[in-house]
Amino acid sequence: MRRYGPAVLLALVGAAILRVSLLGDLYLRYVQAGLRPYLVVSGVVLVLLAAGAAVLVRTAVEQEVQGDDGDHADPGGHTHGPAGPRVAWFLTLPALALLLFPPPALGSYSAEREAAQRAQRGVGTFPALPAGNPLDLTLGEFGSRAVYDSDRSLTGRPVRLTGFVTRDDDRTWYVTRLLVSCCAADASTAKAEVRGADAPPVDTWVTVTGTWHPEGEPGSDAAWPPALDATSVQRVRQPDNPYEKR
Incomplete structure (x- = not known):
């Protein structure tokens, strides 16, 4: 044999x-x-x-x-x-x-291991947002506009974000998604702090609806991670593709 x-x-x-x-x-x-x-x-x-x-x-x-x-x-x-x-x-x-x-797909453990490091993209303007109320955005799109958009086009717009739950030691919680270019080995994290709603268990997949909560100047450390004032949090099943394309 x-x-x-x-x-x-x-x-x-x-x-x-x-x-x-x-x-x-x-x-x-x-x-x-x-x-x-x-x-x-x-x-x-x-x-x-x-x-x-x-x-x-x-x-x-x-x-x-x-x-x-x-x-x-x-x-x-x-x-x-x-x-x-x-x-x-x-x-x-x-x-x-x-x-x-x-x-299983990468989850909160992988997201928490990554330090809060962001590419130096610089502040600028973004294309006009599409119609929709609430507006469905990826975590990557939401984070880019919230942190780097000098026009603050997200102000007052209800948005809907889908991802899994992660938490900090101080019980702050986030809706999180991992972004990949090729495969899971190059994954990076996109996340938004959720305010005004109780946190589901870590790694639970949720869809959060709410409005952006501006903090700090565009491009500053205070603007990261972006925050969302939640109006609803719904548990959902993990999507077939759990990652967003970077």
Whole structure:
């Protein structure tokens, strides 16, 4: 059985990739939607490589049975050949975990680990807001306008934001979303402080409706994070794609 170790490992990894990318939307927990075709191709290639490796091993075993030269044990009891090092079997554990128990999307723990670091975009004007009452905005859009818009176009406009709940040690709570450019590894945080409403449990997904609460001068540290005077907080299910595109 050890001889088939590399083939089994390749098959498990390939099956795990196909499990999250081909049989549903689980891949959106880890990468952007546009990368799905590459995941599917990678999974198929790994499964085909596993099949090829298994065929090669089987051929070698049949040749040994027929009397051809094969693997031999050396005097020290070590074997050499296609089986590979035993430690490689430990690589099956993460593959099995991804296949059977896909990890959840990043949540409050990842958001809290990021320091309040923001790109130096500079203060300026933004395009006119679209119609809508309340206006549906992403956390990234809301944060950019609230912090950097010199015209303060959000003033008095009811907005609706969707994200998961995070908290500070002082019980201040936020509606939060993780922004990604490519995959979960490059995630950054966008959030808005929610005022005037009780906090649901951490990591609960909510839709918060309210109006922007201006603080500080545009572009200043006092303007971050932006605040929202809530009129309603509704619990919602986690969206298929839990991330916003940066």
